[in-house]
Amino acid sequence: MEPINTHNGLVYPLPKRNVDTDQIIPKQFLKRIERSGFGQFLFYNWRFDDDGQPRQDFTLNEPKYKGASVLIAGDNFGCGSSREHAPWALLDYGFKVIIAPSFADIFYNNTTKNGILAIKLSEEQVDYLLKQAEKNSYILTIDLKNQIVYDNLEFKAGFDIPAYHKHMLLNGLDEIGITLTYADQIKQFEQTHN
Amino acid sequence: MKQPKTIIQKIWEKHTVVQETEKPDLLYIDLHLVHEVTSPQAFEGLRLTGRKVRQPERTYATVDHNVPTINRPLIRDEVARKQMDTLRSNCAEFGIRLADIDHPDQGIVHVIGPQLGLTQPGKTIVCGDSHTSTHGAFGALAFGIGTSEVEHVLATQTLWQNKPKTLNVQIDGPLGPGVTAKDLILAIIGTFGVKFGTGYVIEYTGEAIRGLSMEERMTVCNMSIEAGARAGLISPDETTFEYLRGRRYAPDAAAFEEAVEEWKQLATDKDATYDHTVTLDARKIEPQVTWGTNPGMCLPISASVPDPALIEDQDEKNAVQQALAYMGLKPNQQLTSIEIQHVFIGSCTNSRITDLRKAASVIRGRKVHPSVRAMVVPGSFTVKMQAEQEGLDTLFREAGFEWRDAGCSMCLAMNEDVVPAGERCASTSNRNFEGRQGNGARTHLASPEMAAAAAIEGRFVDVRQVMAPTV
CATH class of the missing domain: 3.30.499.10 (Aconitase, domain 3)
Incomplete structure (x- = not known):
């Protein structure tokens, strides 16, 4: 997975709570056996009508959000199904950072395994960012090493991230490779565990 | 110690x-x-x-x-x-x-x-x-x-x-x-x-x-x-x-x-x-039906659909409005007035033998409403065989249910078991998200008994009334 250190990108605001993984990537696209190519199906039923034409009323289709790489959303983003196709679709579409007041647990885990940075900010901070991104072409910078998010005007906020996830993201590490360095401990554990 | x-x-x-x-x-x-x-x-x-x-x-x-x-x-x-x-x-x-x-x-x-x-x-x-x-x-x-x-x-x-x-x-x-x-x-x-x-x-x-x-x-x-x-x-x-x-x-x-x-x-x-710790008193719980697009949007069968006009929190109001628009429901509409076109009894939530027995007990001696398509999808081949030994398949079939092989089926509609856009399903599954049972499909979650009662009446009813001894 690609390491993340600092990221600078256009913000797309999605002011909805409880965005579930069925919306992020509908089930009809889960039959593929590859990991790649899911971006075209991101938010499919919101983005496209029954004929596969872009819906005018879904803001991600607006030209001003073309190239967005930072997604700002409402509370409990990524709830529902464990499908990792959701972060695959977000990443493949171009989103590297997601900011929300909270994330569903499984989705959060899945983002960290794919080099997406999921950042929790307060409701007030998220509301502010949503409003900025709805008004203008709005750019945010995310500095993972120093754990801050800022714009080029007045917004600046620190964020928390578990040390382990930060380490994995900063270095783009293969977690299985790391775990296999503990093979002796696992083997020893298995000898007494039934 | x-x-x-x-x-x-x-x-x-x-x-x-x-x-x-x-x-x-x-x-x-x-x-x-x-x-x-x-x-x-x-x-x-x-x-x-x-x-x-x-x-x-x-x-x-x-x-x-x-x-x-x-x-x-x-x-x-x-x-x-x-x-x-x-x-x-x-x-x-x-x-x-x-x-x-x-x-x-x-x-x-x-x-x-x-x-x-x-x-x-x-x-x-x-x-x-x-x-x-x-x-x-x-x-x-x-x-x-x-x-x-x-x-x-x-x-x-x-x-x-x-x-x-x-x-x-x-x-x-x-x-x-x-x-x-x-x-x-x-x-x-x-x-x-x-x-x-x-x-x-x-x-x-x-x-x-x-x-x-x-x-x-x-x-x-x-x-x-x-x-x-x-x-x-x-x-x-x-x-x-x-x-x-x-x-x-x-x-x-x-x-x-x-x-x-x-x-x-x-x-x-x-x-x-x-x-x-949170606590809840089970004695106060009635049969439930979801009216919205997440499982928290759920009310007792005696209740009515929420009215966004009465909700102060703007985000909550928006969420309820969006859910009602998707679900095609009116504020203050009685849950018992909601007519359904599909019934799905199945999924990892409610497809085990006791679920099928309970649904069957509601169906016994009754027929599926003419405007409803109803199906039972047992959770496993073993459940299916056991139900057939008990004659439940005959009971469901004679009442007008389809009797299927085991799988996730209409819970997430990855196979051909799909609810068409704009139509409504009383479902014993676990998620009423937008599009879950088919693009544009409207899901109402309920128990096997409540889904079975809805299959008979063509709309949601309190199963306790359907099952009440007739005088």
């Missing part, structure tokens, strides 16, 4: 392989259940890195999400067939047991695990499916994982996991007559919301929980994820042990009694503390 512990802490301690500072714990996984949708990329990852499955005998696979429930073994959807073929070849390559589409043990992964006795108290159980929480009913720590974690478990039989916070959901008093485990879990989510369990493992406690059968406990634990909790469990007791006795993969004979003694030690100690 020994520090009192919750069952969650006890299972965690017994499975911690490595504990280091500033890191999650490395947790050993006893049982890994695998299905066709979330595994192909994980096996491909193993192949690309030349890794093996560490413990094939702790791994068990089946096909459930994609399988057709009619005209088997014909699979018309080529993409789906390829995914099932891929699982078959992966299981052969890596030496994993597979209950394939034509195997007598095939079924929904969360139905067959318990049925085979693979699911046992004290185990850590994972699957690339969020409803893995179902297995918590046995006092196992069971949770859903993504495909990267599936690959990690295949390769190492472990996962790095942060110790979860513990949440006690205490349900006092018995459930009233005609009120089910499904109503209970819907009421819990309706009361406390779709994210009150985020970051926690739930333990369900209290008189109402103790009074539930194993299959009812599975229904409750199944929907823990709809409250945000990756896992929800119930301390094992005699009900648990009796269910497991004699199951194929449960310990047999003398070993079983020894196992029971060990399992008894797992239950949460008297005086153990939780990070958080």
Whole structure:
């Protein structure tokens, strides 16, 4: 997975709570056996009508959000199904950072395994960012090493991230490779565990 | 004196392989259940890195999400067939047991695990499916994982996991007559919301929980994820042990009694503390129906659809307005006035033999309403056979239900069992998200009894009235 250190990108605001993984990537696209190519199906039923034409009323289709790489959303983003196709679709579409007041647990885990940075900010901070991104072409910078998010005007906020996830993201590490360095401990554990 | 512990802490301690500072714990996984949708990329990852499955005998696979429930073994959807073929070849390559589409043990992964006795108290159980929480009913720590974690478990039989916070959901008093485990879990989510369990493992406690059968406990634990909790469990007791006795993969004979003694030690100690506790009085719960687009948007059958005009919080108001627009409902409309066109009895929440028996008890001597298409999809081939031995298939068929083969089916409509856009389904499944049962489809979650009653009436009714003795 690609390491993340600092990221600078256009913000797309999605002011909805409880965005579930069925919306992020509908089930009809889960039959593929590859990991790649899911971006075209991101938010499919919101983005496209029954004929596969872009819906005018879904803001991600607006030209001003073309190239967005930072997604700002409402509370409990990524709830529902464990499908990792959701972060695959977000990443493949171009989103590297997601900011929300909270994330569903499984989705959060899945983002960290794919080099997406999921950042929790307060409701007030998220509301502010949503409003900025709805008004203008709005750019945010995310500095993972120093754990801050800022714009080029007045917004600046620190964020928390578990040390382990930060380490994995900063270095783009293969977690299985790391775990296999503990093979002796696992083997020893298995000898007494039934 | 020994520090009192919750069952969650006890299972965690017994499975911690490595504990280091500033890191999650490395947790050993006893049982890994695998299905066709979330595994192909994980096996491909193993192949690309030349890794093996560490413990094939702790791994068990089946096909459930994609399988057709009619005209088997014909699979018309080529993409789906390829995914099932891929699982078959992966299981052969890596030496994993597979209950394939034509195997007598095939079924929904969360139905067959318990049925085979693979699911046992004290185990850590994972699957690339969020409803893995179902297995918590046995006092196992069971949770859903993504495909990267599936690959990690295949390769190492472990996962790095942060110790979860513990949440006690205490349900006092018995459930009233005609009120089910499904109503209970819907009421819990309706009361406390779709994210009150985020970051926690739930333990369900209290008189109402103790009074539930194993299959009812599975229904409750199944929907823990709809409250945000990756896992929800119930301390094992005699009900648990009796269910497991004699199951194929449960310990047999003398070993079983020894196992029971060990399992008894797992239950949460008297005086153990939780990070958080919520309580609900089961006696006040009525049969529930969801009206909106997440499981928290749920009300007693006697209620009316919410009126956004009366909601002050702007975000909440918007969410309710959007849900009503999607669902095609009017504010203040009585839930009993909602007419349905489809009924789905099935899914990992409610497709076990007792679910089918309960639905059948409502159907007996009645007919499906002429404007309703109704289907029963048993959770496993074994459930189907048992139901047929009991004559339930005849009863359902004669009432006008379709009687299908086992799979996830219309719960997520990955196969051909789809609700058309704009139409309404009374469903015993777990998610009423937009488009879940088909693009534009409108899902109302309910118990098997309530869904069966809706099938007869063509609209939602209080099943307690349908079942009331006629004078």
